Amino acid sequence: MNTRNRTTRAALALSLAVLVAATGCSSKAKSGDGGDTRADGVRTGPGVTADTIRLGALTDLTGPYATLGKSNVQAQQLWADQVNARGGICHRKIEIVVKDHGYDVQKAVTAYADIASDVAALPQVIGSSVVAALLEDxxxxxMLTFPQAWSASLxxxxxxxxxxxxxxxxxxxAVDYLTRTKGIRKGDKIGHVYFEGDYGDNALxxxxxxxxxxxLTVVGRRIQATDTDLSAQVAALAKAGVKAVLISAGPAQTASLVGVAAASGLKIPVVTNAPGYAPQLLKTQAAPALVAMLSIVSAAPSxxxxxxxxxxxxxAYKKKYPDSSVDSGVLSGYNAARLMGEDLKKACGAGSLTRAEVIKAHRSQTHLDTGLGTPQNFSDPSRPASLSTYVLKPDTKALGGTVGVEDAHRAPGVEEYLEQRS
Structure with a gap:
């Protein structure tokens, strides 16, 4: 920008400031910390105006987790519509700005740059690798951010x-479940097939x-997200004599592993992390094997x-989206939005919707229960918000393609494990 343009803009800004002061029509006045104090006395920051709170979603609508992304987006829009029908939060309507990154890290970085100055927080970011790339920013x-990713590295x-x-x-x-209910005993081998990267490495x-x-002995097999035929991995695990298999990958890999194992006669228990299952798998040829062999460990209930x-x-979701299936992504997306909403309400109650105050409000929540699963404790950033895991299993007749096997509970030794990890 040249000197003349800067001078002109400065003069214009000064003239406007004088005009506003003279007419008494200003809806906000600058606060001392860089935020704006609105006419209602609430200090605001990026993404918040006198009548709107804008929230961002960096999601996958065209990549390997497109099903999860669609469910999250629709669930969070449902929440926003419900909130707005009740008058909004802090007398402001909620607006959700959606950006599709297709599970491409570089596209996600660009998408974040596009919306970062214009949203108050991010109640949805899909992908551990995506969040990792954005951490510094x-x-x-x-920017208070809720990943749809559950790696301890975050x-x-x-x-x-x-x-x-x-x-x-x-x-x-999952290991506790296998030893308690599936006959896995001391001295046995269990396989673990996992994606390379934060997700798989943390699960391992x-x-x-x-x-x-x-x-027990773990026989690990690392795979790539592009590996969709796990015949070689199943053969290697069978040769190793494993009595059960854990898989921390995507739905396509879970279906391949279970289907190939069943077809080859390796009919043993398989347990997947929640991202490794989608109800759409029950429409594939692997469905009978999945129902017979698979269990799911999840932070959320069915x-x-x-x-x-x-x-x-x-x-409410079925009424708004009658042509869409109700899956775990709906529940996780809606719960994230509900939790974000509670943070915004608390920040508003303290008189500020700046980003720093929203984070402060969030970290003050020690037992936040939305009624959609286990209570959450957000006070310590270094610890998981919950230590209780549900066990689910596929069911072709059930809504969402799963039914509960065990309610949320803490696995033995989890506190000891966290102490050693820290």
């Missing part, structure tokens, strides 16, 4: 909140620790749960 911008950041359990906490529960940390405590909050959400 998120922390710098004080802990310890004041602005980033992993909701519920982390992958390793869930695989501790949990299974390895739990296996050591139980006297959408088939009897929890009143879940039932109310399901009814």
């Amino acid at each position: 998120i922390e710098r911008d004080q 802990l310890g950041k004041d602005a980033v909140q992993v909701l519920g359990t982390t992958y390793d906490v869930d695989t501790l529960a 940390e949990g299974s390895t620790w739990a296996a050591e405590q139980a006297g 959408v088939n749960s009897d929890l009143p909050g879940v039932k109310a959400m399901v009814a």
